[in-house]
């Protein structure tokens with residue numbers, strides 16, 4: 001199994017296994033489908049890019065500061081309420097100024113803000129400094145589905161477009177029955193494939209209203225604005241399927257336009273793009289299904305039905 005997205009096999013893995021058992025998914029498959037949130041999850045979804053790891057450490061760092069300040073203020077309030085309550089302190093002091101204290105409560109918050117600003121700017125730099133791309137994909141938001149365009153560079157190197165629509169509950173049930181992994185509200189009919197450990201530039205735009213292209217495990221989230229091109233980048237470290245959802249309120253079916261990115265080996269990626277470029281969508285689909293099974297830890301559809 002090469003597709004685990006959990007950082008440690010501790011509490012999270014236990015939670016994933018429990019969630020998988022509760023939802024009827026084989027626990028062996030749970031590890032492979034962790035590119036999404038799971039019931040009872042505590043904390044952020046496992047990250048598989050440098051940006052996602054940095055977001056997580058920044059989140060932890062700021063959380064420590066927030067919790068420390070909250071506890072400090074709570075302790076001060078309790079102290080004041082007990083120590084200076086009317087019965088214990090009937091005649092209040094008339095003190096109004098304390099220079100040392102006033103300087104301290106101005107300078108200390110400034111230092112805290114500077115301590116937060118430094119890693120914050122470092123993270124912004126990382127997110128918006130684009131390494132040289134290995135693959136460029138254009139994501140186009142539509143009400144309510146996503147299109148992904150893989151641009152060609154020459155007449156022979158044709159461009160192709162993958163249109164992804166969410167699977168209905170019936171389609172999910174059917175797919176699971178046939179032994180292929182699928183998730184309600186997240187799985188799509190046509191997944192997009194990207195190579196593992198390669199820099200992918202995602203150019204994002206929209207055909208109608210503002211959508212948002214998001215994959216939490218990649219730390220990617222960028223608005224898709226009609227008439228404009230925005231961008232994000234990622235280099236996924238682990239193979240597997242990573243889900244995201246449109247994250248900008250865009251209308252009636254906003255909740256039903258998921259994004260599914262499958263990270264595969266360069267070899268599988270080349271086979272898939274080859275099939276897509278030659279217009280053989282059937283072969284491309286077979287490649288996607290085969291790798292989906294492999295990543296889920298199942299050798300074939302027959303093998304999957306044996307497990308049931």
Ligand SMILES: [Cu+2]
Pocket residue numbers: 141210211212246247248249250254257
């Ligand atoms: Cu949308």
